[in-house]
Amino acid sequence: MLTAEQNERVTRTGPETPTGSLLRRYWQPAALVDELAGERPAVAVRLLGEDLVLYRDEGGGYALVGRRCPHRGADLAYGRLEDGGLRCPFHGWLFDGKGACLEQPAEPADSDFHTTIRHTAYPCVERNGIVFAYLGPGAPPPLPGMDCFVAPDSHSFAFKGLMEANWLQALEVGIDPAHASFLHRFFEDGDPAATYGRQFRDRTDGAEIPVTRLLREHTRPDIGVDPADHGFRITSRRDLGNQGTHVRITNLVFPNAICIPLSTDMVLTQWHVPIDDVTCYWYGLFTAFEQAVDKETMRAARLELYDLPDYRPKRGKHNNYGYDPAEQKTQTFTGMGMDINVHDNWAVESPGPIHDRTTETLGTTDKAIIANRRLLMQAIDAVAAGKAPAVTLDDVSGPVAVDTIATAGDWQAHWKQTDRARRDRSPWAKSEANK
Ligand code: FES
Ligand SMILES: [Fe+2]
Numbered sequence: 389m390l391t392a393e394q395n396e397r398v399t400r401t402g403p404e405t406p407t408g409s410l411l412r413r414y415w416q417p418a419a420l421v422d423e424l425a426g427e428r429p430a431v432a433v434r435l436l437g438e439d440l441v442l443y444r445d446e447g448g449g450y451a452l453v454g455r456r457c458p459h460r461g462a463d464l465a466y467g468r469l470e471d472g473g474l475r476c477p478f479h480g481w482l483f484d485g486k487g488a489c490l491e492q493p494a495e496p497a498d499s500d501f502h503t504t505i506r507h508t509a510y511p512c513v514e515r516n517g518i519v520f521a522y523l524g525p526g527a528p529p530p531l532p533g534m535d536c537f538v539a540p541d542s543h544s545f546a547f548k549g550l551m552e553a554n555w556l557q558a559l560e561v562g563i564d565p566a567h568a569s570f571l572h573r574f575f576e577d578g579d580p581a582a583t584y585g586r587q588f589r590d591r592t593d594g595a596e597i598p599v600t601r602l603l604r605e606h607t608r609p610d611i612g613v614d615p616a617d618h619g620f621r622i623t624s625r626r627d628l629g630n631q632g633t634h635v636r637i638t639n640l641v642f643p644n645a646i647c648i649p650l651s652t653d654m655v656l657t658q659w660h661v662p663i664d665d666v667t668c669y670w671y672g673l674f675t676a677f678e679q680a681v682d683k684e685t686m687r688a689a690r691l692e693l694y695d696l697p698d699y700r701p702k703r704g705k706h707n708n709y710g711y712d713p714a715e716q717k718t719q720t721f722t723g724m725g726m727d728i729n730v731h732d733n734w735a736v737e738s739p740g741p742i743h744d745r746t747t748e749t750l751g752t753t754d755k756a757i758i759a760n761r762r763l764l765m766q767a768i769d770a771v772a773a774g775k776a777p778a779v780t781l782d783d784v785s786g787p788v789a790v791d792t793i794a795t796a797g798d799w800q801a802h803w804k805q806t807d808r809a810r811r812d813r814s815p816w817a818k819s820e821a822n823k
Contacts, residue, residue, distance in 0.1 A: 389745060389746060389747075389748055389749070389750065390745040390746065390761070391746065392746050394745075394765065395742075395743075395744065395745045395746060397765070397768065398556055398761065398764055398765065398768070399554045399555075399556055399665060399742050400665055401436050401437060401555065401662040401664075401665060402436065402437035402438075402664070402665070403436070403437065403438060406768045406769075406771070406772050407764075407768055408436055408437070409524075409768075409771050409772065410643055410764075410767055410768050410771045410777060411436060411523075411643060411644060411662070412436065412522075412523040412524035412525075413524045413529075413771060413776075413777060413780075414522075414524075414529070414643060414644075414781065415513070415520040415521070415522055415528065415529070415531060416435065416436070416520060416521055416522075416523065416644075416659065416661050417518045417519070417520055417521075417548070417659050417661050417669070417671035418433050418435055418440075418442055418452055418512065418519050418520065418521040419431055419433055419442050419518075419519050420517060420518060420519075420546055420547070420548055420671075421514060421517045421518065421519060421546070422517070422546075423697070424442070424443070424444050424519075428469060429443055429444035429469070430442065430443035430444075430465070430467070430469060430474070431443075431465075431697075432455060432465035433452065434663045434664060435521065435523070435661065435662070435663065436523060436661075436662050436664075437662065437663075437664045437665065438454075438508075438523070439454070439455035439456065440452050440453065440454060440455055440508070440510070441453055441454075441455050441464045441465050441467065441474065442512070442519060442521075443469055443474060443485075445469075445472070445473070445485055446469075446472060449485065449512075450485075450512035450513070450514055450519050451473075451474070451484070451485025451486075451509065451512065452485075452509065452510045452511075452512050452519075452521045453474060453483060453485065453487065453507055453508060453509045453510075454507055454508030454509070457476040457478060457481065458481075458489075458505055458506075458507050459476065459478065459479060459481050460478065460479075462476055462477065462478040464476055464483075470482075471490070471491070472484060472490065473485065473490055475491075479492070479493075479494050480492070480493040480494060481493075481502075481505075483507045483509075484509075485509060485512075486509050487506050487507040487508060487509030488505075488506075488507075489502040489503075489505035489506075489507060490502065510522060510523050511528050513531060515531060515537050516536065516537065516539065516541060516544035516546060516673055516675075517541075517544060517545065517546030517673070518546045518671055518673060529780060529781070529782050530782055532618075532781040532782065532783070532784040532785070533783075533784065533785045534618075534641070534647075534657065534781075534784055534785060534786065534787070535655060535657075535675050535677075535785075535786060535787075535817060536647070536655070536657040536673040536675045538785075538816070538817070539675045539676075539816055539817070540816055542680040542681065543675060543676045543677070543679075543680055543681055543816060544673060544674065544675055544676075544681060545673075545674040545681045545683050545686045545687070546671070546672065546673055546674070547671075547672050547674075547686070547687070547690050547699075548669050548670060548671045548672065548699050549669065549670050549672075549694055549699050549701060549729060549733075550663075550667065550669060550698055550699050550700045550701065551660075551667065551668050551669070551670060551733055551736050551737060552666070552667050552704070552705055552737050552741065553666065553667070553668065553736045553737045553739070553740070553741055553742070553743075554662070554665055554666060554668065554741060554742045554743065555644060555660045555661065555662040555665075555668040556660075556743075557736045557737075557739060557742075557743050558660035558668050558670060558732075558736045559640075559644055559646070559660045559760070560757050560760070561732055561735050561736050562640075562646035562648070562658060562660065563620070563622060563638070563640050563646060563756040563757060563760055564753065564754070564756065564757060565609055565611055565622055565624035565636065565638060565753075565756070566607075566608075566609055566611070566624075566753035567735065568603050569603045569604065569606070569607040569609075570607070570721055571721060571722060571728075571731045571732070571735055572603065572721070572728045572731055573600075573603065573604050573720065573721035574600045574604070574719065574720055574726070575604075575718065575719050575720065576719070577598040577600045577601050578598075578600070578726075597628075597631070597793070599791065602626060602628070602634050606626035606627070606628065606634065608626075609624035609625060609626050609636075609753075610624070610625040610626075610627075611623070611624050611752075611753065611755050611756065612624075612625070613755050613756045613759045616639070616787065617779075617783065617784050618639060618640075618641045618642065618647075618779070618781060618784040618786075618787050619639065619640040619641055619642030619643075619760075619763070619779055620639065620640040620642075620756060620759060620760065620763075621637060621638075621639055621787065621788075622637070622638045622639060622640065622756045623635065623636070623637055624636045624638070625799065628793065631793070631795070632793045632794050632795035632796065633793065633794045633799045634791075634792075634793050635790070635791075635792055635793070635794055635799050635802065635803045636649065636790075636791045636792075637649070637788055637789055637790050637791075637803055638789060639787045639788075639789060640756065640760055641657065641781070641784075641787065642760075642763065642764075642767070642777075642779040642781070643764060643767065643777075643779070644659055644660050644661065645657060645658060645659040645660070646658050646660075647786075647787050647789045648789050649789045649790050649791040650674060652791075653676050653677050653678050653679055653810070654674055654675065654676045654677075654681075655674075655675045655677075655789045656672050656673070656674050656675075656789075657672070657673045657675065658670050658671065658672045658673075659671045665741075665742060666741035666742060669699065674686065677810045677811065677813065677814040677816075677817050678810065678813050678814055678815075693727055693729065693730075701729065701730060701733055703724065703725060703727070703730045704730075704733060704737075705733075705737055709722075709724040709725075709730050709733065709734045710724055710725050710730065711723050711724055712724075712725075722734065763778065763779065766778060767779065788803070788804070788807045790803050790806050790807050790810070792806040
């Protein structure tokens with residue numbers, strides 16, 4: 389439970405807010421590269437409550453600039469991409485990607501007025517299908533050496549989806565290992581071969597038991613939360629009796645991402661990025677260790693579920709998430725279909741646009757949520773006091789995210805070995821994350 393003041397403090401992310409200032413110290417996903425396909429590579433972006441325009445410049449780099457023209461406020465999302473920048477259609481002022489005003493073609497020819505103009509502009513970098521932006525002060529930190537950034541394009545796939553609620557709600561679903569046994573319960577196990585690239589549909593590494601069955605039959609995980617360079621390692625163990633121990637290693641990548649196993653070979657790193665305080669996007673980088681990713685299958689499966697250009701789920705709040713009471717009796721715990729993103733969206737959105745945490749009642753399963761709030765509030769206070777947050781991602785690698793069954797011996801040694809073996813088979817990964 390939080391006080392009303394604390395809840396306000398951790399949920400508001402606009403410019404100059406304490407949490408907004410913290411999130412701005414880290415690279416944040418701004419758009420998918422896919423959104424810049426087509427003849428005019430520019431897209432309006434709302435990020436952390438700021439209205440911006442992202443475009444690919446003539447040199448192939450990316451620029452993220454303020455959406456309102458500093459002259460008289462016209463909308464630069466309609467700007468002309470030309471002459472090394474973005475030109476406002478109203479009076480022709482031309483801005484480069486660093487915020488300089490290069491030309492004011494209606495001002496007197498000998499005027500140097502343009503040299504006095506600074507437009508909002510943020511550094512950008514593209515990696516594996518996502519354009520990341522740094523909205524903070526000073527020079528941006530390095531992009532971390534995490535698996536999702538190190539993996540080659542052939543082993544990566546990126547997608548995103550809209551959630552109509554505050555960013556912290558979305559993150560707190562992602563770091564809650566108990567909900568998978570309920571929210572994502574399927575009453576029957578599917579064929580893993582037919583559900584490529586989908587969460588919880590593969591078989592757990594080293595066992596014939598489908599993950600869906602494990603989660604369904606073992607509902608009380610023993611949850612461990614251990615501090616790590618990147619935030620927290622979250623361990624959920626399910627005792628399978630004489631079949632061993634199911635071990636699932638997930639991660640909080642501070643301050644607003646998770647890294648979780650998706651299948652035996654694939655890991656999902658997912659950011660929860662505020663659009664504003666009542667909507668957010670999840671951005672996912674799917675990283676495969678061994679097999680190159682079948683991007684077309686991954687993309688086609690998701691395009692069936694989302695409407696572009698907003699990446700709005702086809703099943704959502706607007707149509708009661710497709711809720712079907714008959715299905716809820718016979719097929720799924722939610723009655724909301726087989727796509728777990730729909731289930732998660734319901735869990736994220738149904739407490740309301742900004743969950744009132746003064747009325748909640750946390751239990752044993754909320755360990756990681758409690759630990760994260762403590763870390764988050766400390767980091768917010770540190771940044772507000774002009775200090776560095778306790779967790780920076782500059783030197784972070786990995787993190788390890790596996791789903792496996794330890795049949796004998798030390799379960800801690802087993803998951804580390806599972807990860808090491810996967811890296812040894814991988815054409816690109818290093819084993820350093822295990823050290
Ligand atoms: S409003 Fe943009 S150039 Fe005048
Ligand atoms: Fe979930």
